Amino acid sequence: MRExxxxxxxxxxxxxxxxxxxxxxxxxAIEIDGFSALSSSGALPMGAAATMVVSAVLIAMKTLxxxxxxxxxxxxxxxxxxxxxxxxLIIAYAVLLVPLGFLPTSFxxxxxxxKALSGRxxxxxxxxxxxxLVSIYLVFRVVFAVxxxxxxxxxxxxxxxxxxxxxxxx
Amino acid sequence: xxxxxxxxxxxLGVMTGAASAQYPNKEIQGIIQWGAGGSTDVVSRSIxxxxxxxLGGKVVLQNVTGGVGAIGLNKAAxxxxxxxxxxxxxxxxxxxxxxGLGQKDYSDFVxxxxxxxxxxxxVARNDAPFNTFPEMLAYIKANPRAVKFGSTGPGxxxxxxxxxxxxxxxxQVTAVPYDGDGPALTALQGGAIDVMPAVxxxxxxxxxxxxxxxxxxxxxxxxxxxxxxxxxxxxxPEFKQYLPWGPFFGVFVKKGTPDxxxxxxxxxxxxxxxxxxxxxxxxxxxxxxxxxxxxxxxAFLGKWQSTTAWLLQDAGMxxxxxxxxxxxxx
Amino acid sequence: MAxxxxxFTPFIDPKLLFLIATGTWAGIYIGAIPGLSVTMAVSIxxxxxxxxDVLPALALMAGIYMGGVYGGSRTAILLxxxxxxxxxxxxxxxxxxxxxxxxxxxxxxxxxxxxxxxxLGILVLATAAPIVSEFAVRVQPRDYMMLAxxxxxLVGSLSGESLIKGVxxxxxxxxxxxxxxxxxxxxxxxxxxxxxxRGGISFVAVMxxxxxxxxxxxxLHDVHKEAVRQNISKIVPSxxxxxxxxxxSLRCSTIGVIIGALPGTGGDIAALMAYxxxxxxxxxxxxxxxxGAIEGLVAPETANNAAVGGAYxxxxxxxxxxxxxxxxxxxxxxxxxxxxxxMLMIDKPDMFWYIVxxxxxxxxxxxxxxxxxxxxxxxxxxxxxxxxxxxxxxxSIVGAYAVNNSLTDVYWTLAFGVLGYFMKCYGYQLGxxxxxxxxxxxxxxxxxxxxxxxxxxxxxxxxxxxxxxxxIVLFGSIIFLLVSKTALWKRLFTRAA
Numbered sequence: 002m003r004e005x006x007x008x009x010x011x012x013x014x015x016x017x018x019x020x021x022x023x024x025x026x027x028x029x030a031i032e033i034d035g036f037s038a039l040s041s042s043g044a045l046p047m048g049a050a051a052t053m054v055v056s057a058v059l060i061a062m063k064t065l066x067x068x069x070x071x072x073x074x075x076x077x078x079x080x081x082x083x084x085x086x087x088x089x090l091i092i093a094y095a096v097l098l099v100p101l102g103f104l105p106t107s108f109x110x111x112x113x114x115x116k117a118l119s120g121r122x123x124x125x126x127x128x129x130x131x132x133x134l135v136s137i138y139l140v141f142r143v144v145f146a147v148x149x150x151x152x153x154x155x156x157x158x159x160x161x162x163x164x165x166x167x168x169x170x171x
Numbered sequence: 172x173x174x175x176x177x178x179x180x181x182x183l184g185v186m187t188g189a190a191s192a193q194y195p196n197k198e199i200q201g202i203i204q205w206g207a208g209g210s211t212d213v214v215s216r217s218i219x220x221x222x223x224x225x226l227g228g229k230v231v232l233q234n235v236t237g238g239v240g241a242i243g244l245n246k247a248a249x250x251x252x253x254x255x256x257x258x259x260x261x262x263x264x265x266x267x268x269x270x271g272l273g274q275k276d277y278s279d280f281v282x283x284x285x286x287x288x289x290x291x292x293x294v295a296r297n298d299a300p301f302n303t304f305p306e307m308l309a310y311i312k313a314n315p316r317a318v319k320f321g322s323t324g325p326g327x328x329x330x331x332x333x334x335x336x337x338x339x340x341x342x343q344v345t346a347v348p349y350d351g352d353g354p355a356l357t358a359l360q361g362g363a364i365d366v367m368p369a370v371x372x373x374x375x376x377x378x379x380x381x382x383x384x385x386x387x388x389x390x391x392x393x394x395x396x397x398x399x400x401x402x403x404x405x406x407x408p409e410f411k412q413y414l415p416w417g418p419f420f421g422v423f424v425k426k427g428t429p430d431x432x433x434x435x436x437x438x439x440x441x442x443x444x445x446x447x448x449x450x451x452x453x454x455x456x457x458x459x460x461x462x463x464x465x466x467x468x469x470a471f472l473g474k475w476q477s478t479t480a481w482l483l484q485d486a487g488m489x490x491x492x493x494x495x496x497x498x499x500x501x
Numbered sequence: 502m503a504x505x506x507x508x509f510t511p512f513i514d515p516k517l518l519f520l521i522a523t524g525t526w527a528g529i530y531i532g533a534i535p536g537l538s539v540t541m542a543v544s545i546x547x548x549x550x551x552x553x554d555v556l557p558a559l560a561l562m563a564g565i566y567m568g569g570v571y572g573g574s575r576t577a578i579l580l581x582x583x584x585x586x587x588x589x590x591x592x593x594x595x596x597x598x599x600x601x602x603x604x605x606x607x608x609x610x611x612x613x614x615x616x617x618x619x620x621l622g623i624l625v626l627a628t629a630a631p632i633v634s635e636f637a638v639r640v641q642p643r644d645y646m647m648l649a650x651x652x653x654x655l656v657g658s659l660s661g662e663s664l665i666k667g668v669x670x671x672x673x674x675x676x677x678x679x680x681x682x683x684x685x686x687x688x689x690x691x692x693x694x695x696x697x698x699r700g701g702i703s704f705v706a707v708m709x710x711x712x713x714x715x716x717x718x719x720x721l722h723d724v725h726k727e728a729v730r731q732n733i734s735k736i737v738p739s740x741x742x743x744x745x746x747x748x749x750s751l752r753c754s755t756i757g758v759i760i761g762a763l764p765g766t767g768g769d770i771a772a773l774m775a776y777x778x779x780x781x782x783x784x785x786x787x788x789x790x791x792x793g794a795i796e797g798l799v800a801p802e803t804a805n806n807a808a809v810g811g812a813y814x815x816x817x818x819x820x821x822x823x824x825x826x827x828x829x830x831x832x833x834x835x836x837x838x839x840x841x842x843x844m845l846m847i848d849k850p851d852m853f854w855y856i857v858x859x860x861x862x863x864x865x866x867x868x869x870x871x872x873x874x875x876x877x878x879x880x881x882x883x884x885x886x887x888x889x890x891x892x893x894x895x896x897s898i899v900g901a902y903a904v905n906n907s908l909t910d911v912y913w914t915l916a917f918g919v920l921g922y923f924m925k926c927y928g929y930q931l932g933x934x935x936x937x938x939x940x941x942x943x944x945x946x947x948x949x950x951x952x953x954x955x956x957x958x959x960x961x962x963x964x965x966x967x968x969x970x971x972x973i974v975l976f977g978s979i980i981f982l983l984v985s986k987t988a989l990w991k992r993l994f995t996r997a998a
Contacts, residue, residue: 030676053676161196208833354764
């Protein structure tokens with residue numbers, strides 16, 4: 002995907018961020034227990050964080066020294082429209098999941114993403130999103146009894162109602 | 172078209188509205204504090220179907236693990252107090268405040284049923300140079316810090332038993348931590364540790380098979396499953412102060428749940444705890460049935476918390492002093 | 502051989518036969534979908550089979566287990582998204598094959614060697630269980646610690662072009678594994694005062710984020726490209742191919758059974774170690790590793806299925822779980838009124854042979870279903886990506902939630918998905934991160950147990966190591982790998998990162 006000594010757009014910033022992040026984690030790791038004992042809770046975290054700091058600094062130095070790639074731009078090769086749409090939708094999903102609940106959020110997510118990516122007809126997008134969501138719901142909620150956040154759709158009661166219907170109204 | 176849809180929604184609303192008078196009208200979520208396959212999980216999954224039969228509803232069980240059970244407890248405490256979220260837990264939450272593991276414990280819940288308790292036993296690897304509790308004390312005295320005790324972290328059963336022993340017969344041992352009594356008992360068989368304070372049910376099959384040896388039962392009387400093992404009070408009656416003591420399992424529901432819902436749950440689980448199949452399973456794992464609810468359960472929990480919290484405090488393991496938390500001295 | 506006739510019980514009882522077939526079939530799909538795991542399926546089954554007899558319940562679980570471990574390879578090959586941790590290594594060479602349109606062939610060889618590995622694991626279970634479990638129990642904390650270090654050295658095989666980025670990723674993984682309340686001392690590590698962080702970051706959440714979400718984001722780059730047409734006319738591999746890889750399969754099965762039988766390590770570590778072993782020992786693969794080497798499929802896939810038989814060994818002989826799935830099965834045995842432990846094999850030898858029979862049958866069904874149901878999977882992969890990718894992302898999210906019914910895990914999955922995407926863009930391999938997370942607890946817990954047992958003295962720890970044959974072998978292997986020409990040192994020094 003990339004040549005040895007050419008720096009991709011944004012790579013320098015990323016490598017510096019990683020180095021700073023590692024330093025922060027090392028500080029936090031030392032705070033756990035200090036250097037109290039070989040068997041302390043902080044021993045492995047400190048070792049791992051120190052390794053991260055050393056390698057991240059080496060990576061950052063090497064990255065900063067390398068030539069930037071003139072043929073690539075951040076907006077085309079790292080975060081093109083389709084990808085940032087995806088990332089934005091994922092973030093929106095995380096925010097909306099609890100207040101709206103699993104069913105509406107997931108449906109919106111599938112629908113908007115399919116529509117934005119494919120540009121196909123409304124009907125096609127509605128239909129595929131609905132089929133996908135129903136199958137996921139059936140497998141996870143009905144077969145595996147995973148209780149997702151309910152939100153605004155009282156699916157638990159609807160499901161119980163179906164259950165009673167199937168068991169003959171008892 | 173629009174009208175029909177609206178009608179359907181309305182009908183649904185009326186239906187669910189009417190049905191909520193009857194508890195339960197949807198699936199109940201049951202949060203198990205500990206992982207699948209563990210003691211709490213096995214007991215919870217075994218009693219629930221019998222309770223469901225009386226309750227007339229379905230309980231969907233989920234394991235929500237982590238933080239010595241605090242993650243599951245907090246999840247149950249954050250749910251609406253409507254009786255649709257149950258907590259299946261063990262003894263650990265009663266120590267959260269003392270150990271600084273969280274701000275919530277069973278005082279945020281109403282006990283539906285304190286199902287059963289286990290009995291602690293002291294087991295040793297087969298080739299350990301002692302066979303009884305007094306022999307062990309003598310050996311430890313002669314070889315300070317050489318004997319390795321298995322532990323499951325501060326607040327776990329082994330730490331409490333070790334604190335109990337220390338308070339009456341001070342010993343110097345090295346505590347090697349494991350993630351649970353299962354892995355620690357495995358380590359005992361492999362010789363990585365010498366002694367393990369464990370619950371009888373976890374050790375019994377290995378004792379029967381002669382893979383480990385029992386030193387003493389931490390109780391005032393011999394255990395029916397191991398009648399030949401002498402209780403610790405035979406040689407050291409001073410331990411009577413703490414005993415009987417043992418880890419327990421219970422079902423809880425958030426405080427503030429309507430009384431009629433609590434009553435229905437209490438009745439269902441009390442009936443479930445009497446089921447013959449369930450009793451047989453519990454006997455096989457050497458648990459002592461309690462089947463407590465209401466005032467009896469509160470009294471049991473209060474006594475357990477006071478004994479244990481003060482033991483940990485005296486052993487120097489507590490992060491917060493029990494008297495500051497309003498836990499009375501026993 | 503008391504009770505041996507029970508070996509045939511599942512073969513002749515039509516109900517049991519049907520249950521094992523269903524279990525294996527369902528297991529393949531459960532394993533293939535990232536987020537549905539065998540552990541989850543088996544714990545659901547405990548409640549589901551509560552009122553059943555114990556035999557049908559165990560039959561269903563055995564089928565799901567065998568099928569599920571194999572099923573993880575499907576999505577690893579077809580989508581570059583391992584359906585289960587044990588299939589991480591499979592994607593390294595499986596996906597390049599699928600990109601060349603050879604998914605059919607890849608699945609064919611995977612199925613065959615999975616069958617082979619599964620059968621060998623069962624053979625060891627049937628013939629040598631007591632010996633192996635006696636060995637497994639005697640493995641000491643310091644040995645587990647060295648096993649974890651050996652595992653960490655795999656970073657060298659998983660780093661791709663830049664070793665230093667691999668080291669960074671591996672250390673990051675180790676650190677992720679320590680987040681939360683330390684179970685040994687109840688000290689908080691990297692929790693920043695949040696209760697939700699006390700439970701730690703679920704390993705599966707990290708895996709789904711890094712392999713599911715971030716892979717989907719990468720594939721969004723060419724979302725409008727046609728999917729590669731897969732040739733599925735030639736699936737069953739030739740005898741010559743099977744025979745050629747037989748020696749490697751045998752070696753990797755041995756790795757699988759032993760790692761599987763050790764309490765505390767399972768198929769995921771076994772598969773990665775087998776992959777590394779193949780990379781070191783197979784000098785001239787027809788296609789280089791990482792670009793679609795058949796050996797890169799053979800090694801992890803034999804090992805992870807062999808680990809199934811291995812995991813049953815301590816469970817059946819001593820009542821000690823070999824991994825998280827067998828831990829739940831032990832719970833199931835209790836619920837059904839049996840007392841799993843050292844006496845089970847003596848009191849109820851028929852139960853042992855029944856399990857061996859069920860597993861054998863499950864492995865046979867795995868071969869049958871594995872070689873026949875390929876068309877459906879290929880159809881799914883050939884769907885337009887604009888529909889498939891949103892579906893994968895949603896599945897990843899639900900799957901991350903389902904592991905521990907935790908919203909926190911969902912947020913972690915999303916965060917690691919986005920972070921993993923940038924790491925991929927900038928030449929970091931994600932394999933070492935997962936490796937670090939898998940090995941973190943193993944290393945941390947056992948290092949501390951070992952050093953506490955030796956009174957906090959490195960000198961006593963070294964002395965103890967040199968007194969035990971197993972420890973010497975492990976210690977020697979670490980030293981050898983570090984100085985040998987294929988390993989870390991040379992790459993560090995010649996390429997200067």
